[in-house]
Amino acid sequence: MVLYKAGSFTTYPEEPPQSGIRLHFLGGAKEVGNVGCILEDSTGTRLLIDYGLAPTKPPRYPSEAPKVDDAVFTHAHIDHIGMAPWLTTYRTRLHATGLTAAVSEIMWSDTYKVSDIEGYPLAWDKRDMEEALDSWYTHQFGEWFGVGDWRCRLHPAGHIPGAAMIEINTPEGTLVWSGDIDTRDSPNAVGAKPIDCDILCLEGTYGGRDHPDRQEEEERLVSRVLEVVSRGGTALIPAFASGRGQDVLRILHREAPNLEVHYDGMGTRVTREWMGCPDFISDPKGMEAAFRWSRRVTGKSDRKKALGADVIVTTSGMLDGGPALWYLNRLRHNGSNAILLTGYQAEGSGGRKLLEYGRLPIFGNQTRIPLEIDKFDLSNHADHTSLCAFARRSSPSNLVIFHADEDAASKIGNDLTGEMKVTIPNNNESIVLRFSD
Numbered sequence: 513m514v515l516y517k518a519g520s521f522t523t524y525p526e527e528p529p530q531s532g533i534r535l536h537f538l539g540g541a542k543e544v545g546n547v548g549c550i551l552e553d554s555t556g557t558r559l560l561i562d563y564g565l566a567p568t569k570p571p572r573y574p575s576e577a578p579k580v581d582d583a584v585f586t587h588a589h590i591d592h593i594g595m596a597p598w599l600t601t602y603r604t605r606l607h608a609t610g611l612t613a614a615v616s617e618i619m620w621s622d623t624y625k626v627s628d629i630e631g632y633p634l635a636w637d638k639r640d641m642e643e644a645l646d647s648w649y650t651h652q653f654g655e656w657f658g659v660g661d662w663r664c665r666l667h668p669a670g671h672i673p674g675a676a677m678i679e680i681n682t683p684e685g686t687l688v689w690s691g692d693i694d695t696r697d698s699p700n701a702v703g704a705k706p707i708d709c710d711i712l713c714l715e716g717t718y719g720g721r722d723h724p725d726r727q728e729e730e731e732r733l734v735s736r737v738l739e740v741v742s743r744g745g746t747a748l749i750p751a752f753a754s755g756r757g758q759d760v761l762r763i764l765h766r767e768a769p770n771l772e773v774h775y776d777g778m779g780t781r782v783t784r785e786w787m788g789c790p791d792f793i794s795d796p797k798g799m800e801a802a803f804r805w806s807r808r809v810t811g812k813s814d815r816k817k818a819l820g821a822d823v824i825v826t827t828s829g830m831l832d833g834g835p836a837l838w839y840l841n842r843l844r845h846n847g848s849n850a851i852l853l854t855g856y857q858a859e860g861s862g863g864r865k866l867l868e869y870g871r872l873p874i875f876g877n878q879t880r881i882p883l884e885i886d887k888f889d890l891s892n893h894a895d896h897t898s899l900c901a902f903a904r905r906s907s908p909s910n911l912v913i914f915h916a917d918e919d920a921a922s923k924i925g926n927d928l929t930g931e932m933k934v935t936i937p938n939n940n941e942s943i944v945l946r947f948s949d
């Protein structure tokens with residue numbers, strides 16, 4: 513099924529703005545994920561930043577992008593790159609770090625597979641994906657590249673290895689796009705540093721919420737794992753393929769090297785791509801050692817063996833599919849096993865259902881899971897206090913908050929009003945900002 517087709521876009525203005533810069537969110541305004549935003553100034557230079565989808569059931573997609581020659585992708589999470597293959601309709605150049613480009617194939621293939629199995633429509637096919645893989649222009653952090661009359665460069669965003677903030681110099685001023693950021697160092701990525709700018713577009717996922725101390729959460733996770741293992745159980749740790757799973761491996765390898773940890777799912781393939789791009793990993797040797805230390809599950813017999821492990825780290829992070837459900841279906845019969853969730857469980861996800869009702873769908877059956885369930889905050893997003901501090905240190909005259917539900921965005925806005933002009937945009941509406949408000 514075709515969701516939308518090139519050229520049928522209606523709400524994007526035809527003419528460039530007279531001055532300043534126009535932002536037009538196709539998705540990602542007053543919502544988390546599903547990001548896509550068109551920037552354009554009076555020179556007619558036009559750039560798309562991110563083009564993702566929200567992997568809900570059914571998925572949500574951003575609005576159709578108008579014709580655009582260049583797109584920059586902040587990182588390889590599906591809510592930021594999921595729709596990129598559709599841009600081959602316009603032969604758009606896709607810009608990103610080398611690591612983001614390297615991981616894109618795994619993410620796109622998985623999206624294609626899932627939409628096929630679940631019967632959800634997708635606006636691109638395998639041929640588009642192949643073409644998109646040939647459309648990457650990769651950049652090192654700090655290296656300038658041209659987009660029309662603008663100069664752009666990427667900076668580390670924390671969040672996950674290879675994740676980038678985008679600094680854009682137009683003839684009128686500087687705009688910084690945060691992408692998903694974390695200002696703290698994590699086991700595999702260095703934290704984001706503020707960049708002086710006139711306009712800051714800031715993600716606000718954690719607006720109004722602060723994280724517990726990261727180190728204490730890591731210690732709490734390790735001691736809970738050791739407790740489960742000492743009573744003869746297996747700890748199942750569902751984790752995202754890009755970022756969280758590798759963080760968990762690093763933590764366990766560092767703190768409890770005697771454990772037998774099995775690593776399954778898409779994360780194993782993503783990690784191999786990471787190791788091909790060591791420049792983007794804070795301690796590539798440490799990551800490689802942790803990966804080799806873990807027992808990678810590659811087939812059915814490995815999977816059966818893993819049932820006797822101390823720890824299984826696998827996808828999906830929110831128990832919506834992947835090997836995690838296969839394991840859960842077997843581990844649920846022994847009360848000494850436990851499920852250790854490592855982050856936010858979205859509304860409607862299997863993980864959220866498990867937390868709320870003690871049951872979740874496994875292969876179509878509502879299944880009761882009578883196991884210990886614990887939750888840890890190993891988020892890779894900056895929290896409220898850090899986001900506000902980051903905005904202040906970037907000293908923009910204009911702040912745009914996106915990638916946040918409305919309440920979270922308002923909380924950040926309320927804290928910063930008076931210090932900078934705050935805009936909380938809507939999807940499918942154009943706003944024009946001046947660089948010197």
Ligand SMILES: [Zn+2]
Pocket residue numbers: 587589671692
């Ligand atoms: Zn992300």
